[in-house]
Each structure stands twice: as C-alpha cells, then as structure tokens.
Amino acid sequence: MTDTREITLTVNGTEHTIDVEPRQLLVHAIREELDLTGTHIGCDTGNCGACTVLKDGEPIKSCLMFATQADGSELMTVEGMEDLPEAGEDLHPLQEGFREEHGLQCGYCTPGMLMSGKALLDENPDPSEEEIREAISGNLCRCTGYQNIVRSIEYAAEELEAGEIAAADGGVVTDADGSTITPAEMTDADGEFDCGVENCCGGPMTDRDHDSIAGGESE
Ligand code: FES
Ligand code: FES
Secondary structure: OOOOEEEEEEEOOEEEEEEEOOOOEHHHHHHHHOOOOOOOOOOOOOOOOOOEEEEOOEEEEOOOOEHHHHOOOEEEOHHHHHHOHHHOOOOOHHHHHHHHOOOOOOOOOHHHHHHHHHHHHHHOOOOOHHHHHHHOOOOOOOOOOHHHHHHHHHHHHHHHHHHHHHHHOOOOEEOOOOOEEOHHHHEOOOOOEOOOOOOOOOOOOOOOOHHHHHOOOOO
C-alpha cells in the first residue's frame, strides 16, 4: 500500500485537502491532484522556470519542492489571474500585455513568466528594464526572445498604474482632447462599461493564444 500524507493547500483562494505521496513534487500535485495544468513542466530540475507559481506571494519553482513542504501555504497559479481585482472582467493586465506585445509564441514558458512578472509588479510597480530582466532571469523562453516579454511586463506596469490613477480619481478618465469622462458616460447601449480605448475596459480583443495566457487547456 502506498504511503500518503494529507495536506491542505489554498490555491487561487480555494482551500483543497488532498492526499499526496511524500515524494510527490508540488508541480505534480498542482497538475495531477488539482487538475490545474496551466502550470507547466519543462525540465523537472529547476532550470527552466515553466513551473513557477506564487507561494505565499513569492515566486517559486514548484518542481523543486515536495507537495508536503507546501502544506498550509497559499498558492497562486496562472488560472487565478483572471479572478484578481485588477483583471476587471477579462484578462489581468499582465496577460493583456503578453497578448498585445506578442510576448509568446508556443506559450510554454508563459505561465511561469506571468507568475514571475506578477511577483515583480507586486513588489515594484514601476520596474526598469534591467529589473524586469533580473526578475525573469530564472525563466527560459526558447522561442519568443526576451525583448517582447520585457515589453509585455512594461505594458502591464503602465496599465496597472493607469488603473490606480483612474481609481484615485473616482474612475474619471481623461480623453485624448483633455476632456474628462465619467464611468456613467462610458456605458454603451447595452449597459456594458466601455471606455472606448481598444483592449481596455472590455474593448475589442483577439483570441490569440488565450489558453496560454489564461491557463485554460494548456497541458
Ligand atoms: S519544470 Fe521546474 S524549473 Fe523547469
Ligand atoms: S518557450 Fe515558447 S513562448 Fe517561450
């Protein structure tokens, strides 16, 4: 009979109690026991960063830790990004950034990049290019190249800052001609909030690689 241990993990805000083998890696518990396959496995040896998740707010490589070592902790995976308050009704600004700045091709590294980017922006909302490169230095991308990934994170930093300024102004947005618009004035005929800026506040979006940035069907 296989020896198992009961552990409790709070993942993306939901508490799970699961049985795991003592030697089961955290990444395998996330993918196989919780069915959250947005967290990828690239090497299983701590080299690629594809398995990066946030553990109690810190980015960790989940292939370098046994699931039992994470007992009692709070985890965040890519699947949780769309539920964050700053995601509005759709994607988190970081996910939007990867879509807008073409920060992915095959998307394999993307969940890990998003988690490292999230940890960076939580700690440093206005990072320099050098600081972004340092933050993602443990995440390898075999196809996109890092320039677009850096731009994606810069995009998110700008979007998050703009959102904070708008919130501080009571949601008032300054239009291109300098006039201001209130949220009530940005409601369309169907009552949907739309600020009129492309890819902002529910504006037009493409579905390019949605699964990679949202952790949907990714395997
Ligand atoms: S799978 Fe964990 S670092 Fe590569
Ligand atoms: S590994 Fe393919 S997009 Fe990074």
